[in-house]
Amino acid sequence: MNPQYLDFEQPIAELEDKIEELRQVGNDTDINITEEINKLRNKSTSLTENIFANLQAWDISRLARHPQRPYTLDYVREVFTDFDELHGDRTYADDPAIVSGIARLNGQSVMIIGHQKGREIRDKVHRNFGMPRPEGYRKAARMMRMAERFQIPVITLIDTPGAYPGIGAEERGQSEAIANNLALMSRLKTPIISTVIGEGGSGGALAIGVCDRLCMLQYSTYAVISPEGCASILWKNSEYAAEAAAAMGVTAERLKSLGVADRVIPEPLGGAHRDQETMAVSLQDVLAEELAALQEIPLEDLLQQRYERLTRYDASK
Amino acid sequence: MSSWLDRIMPGMIRSDAQQRSTVPEGLWKKCPKCSGFLYRPELDRNLNVCPKCDHHIRIAARRRLEIFLDKDEDSREIAAELEPVDRLKFKDTRRYKERLSQAQKSTGEKDALVAMAGSVQGVPVVAVAFEFKFLGGSMGAVVGEKFVRAVNLCLEQGVPLVCFSASGGARMQEAIVSLMQMAKTSAALQRMRENGIPFISVLTDPVFGGVSASLGMLGDLNIAEPYALVGFAGPRVIEQTVREKLPEGFQRSEFLLEHGAIDMIVDRHDMRERIAHILAKLQHRAEPALDEDSGIEDVPDDVPEEPTA
Numbered sequence: 001m002n003p004q005y006l007d008f009e010q011p012i013a014e015l016e017d018k019i020e021e022l023r024q025v026g027n028d029t030d031i032n033i034t035e036e037i038n039k040l041r042n043k044s045t046s047l048t049e050n051i052f053a054n055l056q057a058w059d060i061s062r063l064a065r066h067p068q069r070p071y072t073l074d075y076v077r078e079v080f081t082d083f084d085e086l087h088g089d090r091t092y093a094d095d096p097a098i099v100s101g102i103a104r105l106n107g108q109s110v111m112i113i114g115h116q117k118g119r120e121i122r123d124k125v126h127r128n129f130g131m132p133r134p135e136g137y138r139k140a141a142r143m144m145r146m147a148e149r150f151q152i153p154v155i156t157l158i159d160t161p162g163a164y165p166g167i168g169a170e171e172r173g174q175s176e177a178i179a180n181n182l183a184l185m186s187r188l189k190t191p192i193i194s195t196v197i198g199e200g201g202s203g204g205a206l207a208i209g210v211c212d213r214l215c216m217l218q219y220s221t222y223a224v225i226s227p228e229g230c231a232s233i234l235w236k237n238s239e240y241a242a243e244a245a246a247a248m249g250v251t252a253e254r255l256k257s258l259g260v261a262d263r264v265i266p267e268p269l270g271g272a273h274r275d276q277e278t279m280a281v282s283l284q285d286v287l288a289e290e291l292a293a294l295q296e297i298p299l300e301d302l303l304q305q306r307y308e309r310l311t312r313y314d315a316s317k
Numbered sequence: 318m319s320s321w322l323d324r325i326m327p328g329m330i331r332s333d334a335q336q337r338s339t340v341p342e343g344l345w346k347k348c349p350k351c352s353g354f355l356y357r358p359e360l361d362r363n364l365n366v367c368p369k370c371d372h373h374i375r376i377a378a379r380r381r382l383e384i385f386l387d388k389d390e391d392s393r394e395i396a397a398e399l400e401p402v403d404r405l406k407f408k409d410t411r412r413y414k415e416r417l418s419q420a421q422k423s424t425g426e427k428d429a430l431v432a433m434a435g436s437v438q439g440v441p442v443v444a445v446a447f448e449f450k451f452l453g454g455s456m457g458a459v460v461g462e463k464f465v466r467a468v469n470l471c472l473e474q475g476v477p478l479v480c481f482s483a484s485g486g487a488r489m490q491e492a493i494v495s496l497m498q499m500a501k502t503s504a505a506l507q508r509m510r511e512n513g514i515p516f517i518s519v520l521t522d523p524v525f526g527g528v529s530a531s532l533g534m535l536g537d538l539n540i541a542e543p544y545a546l547v548g549f550a551g552p553r554v555i556e557q558t559v560r561e562k563l564p565e566g567f568q569r570s571e572f573l574l575e576h577g578a579i580d581m582i583v584d585r586h587d588m589r590e591r592i593a594h595i596l597a598k599l600q601h602r603a604e605p606a607l608d609e610d611s612g613i614e615d616v617p618d619d620v621p622e623e624p625t626a
Contacts, residue, residue, distance in 0.1 A: 163530075165550030165558045170568060171576050174549035178530040179503060186504030187511065202487075203499060203530045203549075210500045224487045224496040224527070234409035234489060247407055248492040258404075260493050310497075310504040313462040 006062050008051055012270065015044040048270045055219075058242035060251050061227055063219040064199045065161075068273035070280075071130075072099055072114030072157045075197065078280035079287065080105055080112065088139060092172065095136030097128045097164070098208070100143040102152065106288050111147035113140045113208050114157030117198075130199075131164035134177035137207050141181050144188055153191040153291055156208045161226065163204030178207040185210035186310055187303060191294040193287060195265070196220040196252070197272075212306050213290045214260065216252035217279075218267040222260070223250040263290070348372055350544075364585045373542045373585055375522060377424075378431040378448035381481050385437060385444055385589055392435035395443070396466040399459045400427050405492055413490040420451045428459035429484070432467040434476070438593035438605035441474070443467050446481040447528070454484035456528050457491040461498030464532065468505040477515040477596050482533045486526020499531035506535045515599045517592060520547045520570070520579065538595060539579040541570035542588075547578075 005013040019040045026033045055063070063069070076083050076099070083103035087094040100113045115132065118124035140156075147154045163174055185192060185208075194211040200222030216222065225233075227245035232238040255261040265286050268275035294302065346355045351370035359368065364384055365376040376384075386392050407413040421427060429451035434443050445467050447454040464480070471478045487495040509516050518536030520529075522545035530549055533539075541547060548568040556563055566572050573579045583591050593605040 163549060165554045167555060167559060167561075167563065167567070170548050170550065170555065173534070173576065173578050175529040175547075176534040176578060178549070179499075179532070179534040182500050182503035182531055183507040183510070183535055186500065187507045202496060203527055206496055206499055207530075210504075222493060222496075224492055225489055230409075230489050236410075244409070247405070247409060248489070249405060250492075255493055258493060260497065307504055307508070311465050311501050313458065313465075 004068055006059075006066065008055075008059055009270075012044060012048050012051065015040060015047060019044065045269065048274075052270060056242065057245040057249070057251055057254075058227065060219050061221050061241075061245045063271050064221045066271065066273050067119075069198055070272050070276050071119070072112075072116045072159060072197065074276060075157060075280060075283060076101075076103065076112060076114070078277065079284040080110070081107075083112070086143065089135040089142060091135070091138060093133075093135045095128075095133050095139060096126055097130055097132040097160070098136035098140055100139060105155070105284070105291065108291070109150075109152045110291075111143055111152050111154045112157070113143055113154065114197075115160040115205075115208070117159060128164060130160045131162060132160065132204060132207075133164050133166070133169045134172045134174050137163075137177035137181050140208050141177075141184055144181075144184060148188050148190050151190060153193070153294070154188070155287060155291075156192065156194045156211070158194060158196040158200050158205045158209050158220075158222075159198035160201045160204050161199055162201035163207065178203050181207040182210055186307065189299060189303065191291065191297075191302060192306075193290050193294070195283065195287070196222050196261075197283075201226060210310065212294055212302060212309075213262050215263045215265055215286060215290065216255060216261045217265050217272060217283075218252055219271050220252055221245075221250040222252075222255055223248050346374075349374065366585050371543070371584075373522065373544065375449055375483060376585075377450065378426065378429075378446035378481075378483075381446040381521075382431060382433045382435075382444050384585075385446075385479070385481070385592075386433060386435035386442070387437060387439065392433045395432035395434055395445075395470060396463045397427070399463055401457060401459045403490075404458075404494065405490075407490040407492065409490075416452060416490065424448055424451045426451055428457070428463070429454045429488075430456075430460040430463045432463050434470060437479075437589055437596070440593050440596050440600075440602060440605060441476045442479055442596065443471050443476055444479045444481070447483045449483040449523075452488060452490075453486075454482070454528070455486060455488035455495070456484060456498045456502075457488035457495045458498065460488075461501045464502045465505045468502075468509060471514055472508060472512060475512075475514060477517065477600065478509065479517045479519060479592060479596075480532060480536075481519045481521055482524045482528055483521045484524055484526075484528035484533075486528055496527065499527045502532040503535060506532060510537075515596055517595065519583075519588070519592075520573075521545050523547065525549070525551055534578070537599070538581075540581055540583050540592075541573055541579050542585055543570055543582050545570045547573055 002013045022037050080103035083101055085101040099116045103112050115130045116127050117130035118127035192211040193213045194209045195215040197217050202224055227241040228238040230244035231240035252264045256264050268278045272279040344357050348367040350372035353369040365374045401417055403413045426448050429448045432445040515537050518539045520541040524533050524547045546568050570582045597605050
């Protein structure tokens with residue numbers, strides 16, 4: 001079993017390994033095996049299509065946390081240019097679980113704020129598995145105020161299991177840091193576009209996710225609590241995570257149908273991690289399009305629309 | 318337990334030993350902190366504060382507003398008609414619908430927030446209170462909407478808002494919709510700030526998660542009752558994450574005060590007076606008159622002998 005692949009991806013992994021093996025053989029000898037390789041490639045594609053046509057909410061939850069999934073800095077490199085990372089909340093510390101800075105999107109200035117997970121073990125620990133502490137949210141708030149001052153649109157990329165539940169985080173006011181961002185973003189005088197690129201973990205995600213337009217990558221998730229957390233509270237057993245994921249409706253499609261997400265950005269076959277470049281191009285196109293549309297709207301109307309969007313109540317009676 | 322107790326109310330006390338905090342429908346209640354036996358009418362007259370150890374025992378939302386608001390004023394309930402809707406048809410080990418109707422039956426409330434317009438020591442105010450017994454005071458669409466309607470009334474009339482929160486956080490059965498209530502209530506409070514209308518957040522035992530990380534911490538003043546447990550993540554989750562024992566008094570009001578999260582700790586008996594005086598100052602009103610109307614009805618003094626252990 002290949003640990004870089006999820007269980008339902010294993011058949012694909014096996015085929016891909018075989019193709020790679022054949023390619024090596026082909027390189028070493030004069031035998032023409034191109035035809036054979038192409039056949040296997042086609043098989044791999046149709047296998048992937050089949051598997052991905054029937055993904056359950058829990059499969060998607062795990063895809064959203066896939067160890068190979070592109071993270072914020074991957075998209076920063078591929079989607080934006082001229083990025084200057086800016087650090088620190090000016091009060092206590094710099095939180096590596098949130099990255100922020102100014103960059104260009106198709107030449108235009110933007111403020112980027114995103115959760116950052118680590119790839120290798122040391123890096124994972126350094127990034128605290130993408131779980132911000134209060135200083136991360138306060139750094140984000142500082143960037144947002146700066147963006148407002150210089151009339152730069154804010155683009156946030158969401159990918160966190162949640163805000164860090166630690167002793168120091170509580171001492172330094174995790175709740176207040178999150179709450180303050182929600183209030184700040186709700187009235188920030190510049191357009192905000194948020195995109196869930198992986199895991200949208202509860203308040204820790206929302207704290208950089210109050211926006212004018214919410215996009216979600218096809219295999220990203222967004223929920224009030226992790227499926228495991230929900231299962232361990234409501235089912236008293238975290239092994240019911242799949243049931244909890246289905247009950248909460250954590251997927252992009254479901255959230256779009258509920259009117260929470262505005263737009264689902266399709267991922268390449270097999271998920272963003274199978275073709276990062278294509279994914280980045282799609283994301284760039286969507287962000288540019290959404291940003292252009294938001295910049296057409298006079299600021300006052302934009303704020304009014306944002307407020308209505310945030311405070312609407314659409315119970316059926 | 319003494320045999321004397323066993324003789325007069327056997328079943329009640331024994332179940333109490335397991336449940337710790339509630340003695341159903343009994344005349345006596347056990348204090349969850351000092352374990353003293355409290356005579357209910359006396360406890361009620363003392364605003365659910367233990368007369369022995371001063372522990373602030375949880376109090377029903379409607380009673381909370383009754384003892385906070387002036388009595389002579391005709392307090393008017395806001396958005397009483399709102400009822401929860403199970404949009405997701407959520408089902409875990411039980412249906413959300415069932416949980417809702419059971420909570421409605423046991424509390425007499427339609428959802429976990431009660432909102433009233435009235436006055437406190439003559440200062441006009443809108444006050445809302447969370448009903449913790451309604452699914453742990455969790456915030457779903459109705460709580461969020463009621464809160465915003467209360468804010469809208471404040472904005473319309475320039476009247477301050479006081480919120481007594483007691484909540485486990487967002488309501489999981491409403492999934493993403495409950496998460497969005499954090500943004501909704503925070504947005505509304507931001508408009509209060511823009512309009513210079515005071516919001517006082519009173520944190521009462523307990524306040525966690527989505528309620529703490531939105532409206533709970535957004536007061537112009539954050540006030541806590543003594544020894545209330547307030548935080549973002551629950552103590553159990555933190556203990557599992559950091560794998561160390563939590564310090565004594567962690568996440569209690571006194572801890573919050575020390576770490577700068579709240580402005581003050583106020584005893585339930587002084588809440589009316591303190592808040593009335595604060596609001597009057599913030600709104601440039603004359604100092605409120607002496608509190609003659611505490612909103613608390615008289616309970617006869619004939620407290621029987623308490624049982625002794």
